[in-house]
Amino acid sequence: MDKIIVKGGQKLTGSVTIEGSKNAVLPILVASLLPEKGKSDITNVPELSDVENLTSLLKLLGAEVETGNGMVSVDASKGLNHNAPYDLVSKMRASMLVMGPLLGRYGKCTIAMPGGCAIGSRPIEQHIKGLEKMGASFSNVDGNIEGYTDGRLKGARINLDFPSVGATQNLIMAASLAEGVTRLENVAMEPEIEDLAKYINSMGGNVKGAGTSHIVIEGVEELKGAPHEVIPDRIEAGTFMIAGAITKSEITLKNVVLDHLTALVSKLEDMGVKFVEDENEVTIIPADNMKPTNVKTMPHPGFPTDMQSQMMALLTTVKGTSTITETIFENRFMHVAEFTGMNADISLEENTALIKGVDNLQGARVKATDLRAAAALILAGLAADGYTVVTELRHLDRGYVDFHEKLSRLGADIERVSDQDKTKAPVTN
Numbered sequence: 001m002d003k004i005i006v007k008g009g010q011k012l013t014g015s016v017t018i019e020g021s022k023n024a025v026l027p028i029l030v031a032s033l034l035p036e037k038g039k040s041d042i043t044n045v046p047e048l049s050d051v052e053n054l055t056s057l058l059k060l061l062g063a064e065v066e067t068g069n070g071m072v073s074v075d076a077s078k079g080l081n082h083n084a085p086y087d088l089v090s091k092m093r094a095s096m097l098v099m100g101p102l103l104g105r106y107g108k109c110t111i112a113m114p115g116g117c118a119i120g121s122r123p124i125e126q127h128i129k130g131l132e133k134m135g136a137s138f139s140n141v142d143g144n145i146e147g148y149t150d151g152r153l154k155g156a157r158i159n160l161d162f163p164s165v166g167a168t169q170n171l172i173m174a175a176s177l178a179e180g181v182t183r184l185e186n187v188a189m190e191p192e193i194e195d196l197a198k199y200i201n202s203m204g205g206n207v208k209g210a211g212t213s214h215i216v217i218e219g220v221e222e223l224k225g226a227p228h229e230v231i232p233d234r235i236e237a238g239t240f241m242i243a244g245a246i247t248k249s250e251i252t253l254k255n256v257v258l259d260h261l262t263a264l265v266s267k268l269e270d271m272g273v274k275f276v277e278d279e280n281e282v283t284i285i286p287a288d289n290m291k292p293t294n295v296k297t298m299p300h301p302g303f304p305t306d307m308q309s310q311m312m313a314l315l316t317t318v319k320g321t322s323t324i325t326e327t328i329f330e331n332r333f334m335h336v337a338e339f340t341g342m343n344a345d346i347s348l349e350e351n352t353a354l355i356k357g358v359d360n361l362q363g364a365r366v367k368a369t370d371l372r373a374a375a376a377l378i379l380a381g382l383a384a385d386g387y388t389v390v391t392e393l394r395h396l397d398r399g400y401v402d403f404h405e406k407l408s409r410l411g412a413d414i415e416r417v418s419d420q421d422k423t424k425a426p427v428t429n
C-alpha cells in the first residue's frame with residue numbers, strides 16, 4: 001500500500017497546470033455510447049483510476065475504446081450489450097449514468113446496484129423517477145436494476161426534488177434519443193452539465209438551457225460521434241488555490257476557468273486572499289493574516305461539497321472561529337477525526353463543524369477517508385509541524401493526477417512511497 005509523506009513548512013512557488021475535469025469527463029465518456037455512427041475523440045482527459053474503470057466498462061458494454069496522450073476515442077457504432085456488472089459499478093458511482101444511454105438507444109439496461117458510498121447513502125430515485133416519466137419501467141432482479149421500455153423513450157416534463165448532478169446527466173442523455181421534447185426543471189447547474197450538453201449538441205443533439213435550472217431537450221433519432229475537449233477540473237484548481245493559501249505562497253494555476261470557481265474564490269477573497277487573473281491563468285496572492293469565515297455547501301453556484309474538506313484544512317490554520325455546514329452529503333465529515341489527530345480544534349454539531357484555528361497543526365499518521373479528504377490531509381500536512389503520513393491513497397488516485405509530483409515541483413517536501421520500499425527510512429516526528 002502506498003503512502004504520501006509530507007514534511008510541513010515549505011513555501012511553494014511557480015506554476016501548476018490543471019487537468020481536464022474528472023466530473024465532466026465521466027458523463028461525457030458515458031454519452032459517447034449514444035451515437036450509432038462515428039467515433040468520438042475526447043481530449044484533455046485526465047489519467048485517473050476512475051477514467052480507467054469507466055473505459056473498462058465501456059469496453060465491456062461493447063464499445064471500441066483507444067486511450068493515450070490525454071485522449072480517449074470511443075466508437076460505439078458496432079452495437080452494445082446492456083449489462084453493467086457489479087465489480088465495475090461498485091468502484092464508481094458514475095457507472096449508473098449508463099442507464100440513460102442504454103435505455104435511450106436500446107430500451108433496456110441491467111445495472112448492478114451501486115451500493116452505499118462512504119460520504120452518504122447516495123440513492124438514485126431521482127434518476128429512476130425521471131426515466132419512468134419517460135416511459136421506462138424498472139424491477140430489481142437479484143441485486144440488479146433492470147430497466148425496460150417498449151419502443152423509444154417518450155419526451156416528458158420532469159421536476160427533480162433536488163438538483164442532483166447525476167440525475168440531471170442521466171436524464172439529458174436519455175432524452176437526447178427520446179421521441180419528442182423533454183422539459184427538466186430544478187436541475188443541477190454545474191459546469192459539468194454544460195460540458196455534457198455541449199458534447200451532445202456537437203453530436204447532433206438538441207439540448208438547450210444547460211447551466212440553468214431549466215433544460216429543454218428535443219430528442220433526435222440518431223447521434224453521430226464527434227470530437228470534444230473536456231473543461232478544466234475546477235476542484236483540482238480549487239485544491240491548488242488552498243495549497244497556495246495554506247502555505248502562504250504565491251503560485252500560478254494554468255488552464256483554469258475562474259468563472260467555475262466563483263463561490264470558492266469569493267470566500268477566499270473574504271478571508272484576505274487575492275487573485276490575479278490573466279486569460280486562462282490565475283495567480284494566488286496569499287494573506288499573512290487570514291480572517292475566519294463561515295461556509296455552507298450548496299448545489300452550484302453555491303460552495304461545492306467537493307471543496308469542503310480542503311477548505312476545512314485551511315480553516316484549521318486560520319486564527320478565530322469558522323464554521324462549515326455540509327448540506328449535500330450526510331456523512332462527509334469523516335476527515336474531522338483525522339484533522340483532530342493533527343491537533344486541529346474542530347467540534348461537530350449535527351451537520352456543522354465549528355473550527356477554531358490553531359497556531360500549529362502537528363504532523364501525524366492519518367488516513368484518507370474519501371477522495372477530497374485525501375487531498376485535504378495532504379494540504380494540512382503542508383502546513384503542519386513535522387511529518388504527515390497519509391494512507392489509503394486509492395481515494396486520491398480516483399481524482400488527482402500526480403498530486404504529490406505537482407506539489408513537489410512547486411517546492412513541497414513530499415514523496416510517495418510504497419510499503420515495500422525498504423530503502424526509505426521510517427518517519428519520526
Ligand SMILES: CC(=O)N[C@H]1[C@@H](OP(=O)(O)OP(=O)(O)OC[C@H]2O[C@@H](n3ccc(=O)[nH]c3=O)[C@H](O)[C@@H]2O)O[C@H](CO)[C@@H](O)[C@@H]1O
Pocket residue numbers: 022023024026093094120121122123124125126127162163164165166167188192305306328329330
Ligand atoms: C462523478 C460526479 O460528478 N460526482 C459529483 C456528483 O455526484 P452525484 O451526481 O452522485 O451527486 P448528486 O448531485 O446526485 O447528489 C447530491 C445529493 O443528492 C442525493 N440524491 C441524489 C440522487 C437521487 O436520486 N437521490 C438523492 O437523494 C445524494 O444522496 C446526495 O446527498 O455531484 C456531487 C454533488 O455536487 C459531487 O460531490 C460529486 O463529486
Ligand SMILES: C=C(OP(=O)(O)O)C(=O)O
Pocket residue numbers: 023093094306371372399
Ligand atoms: C464525491 C466525488 O466523486 P464521486 O461522485 O465520483 O464519488 C468527488 O469528486 O469529490
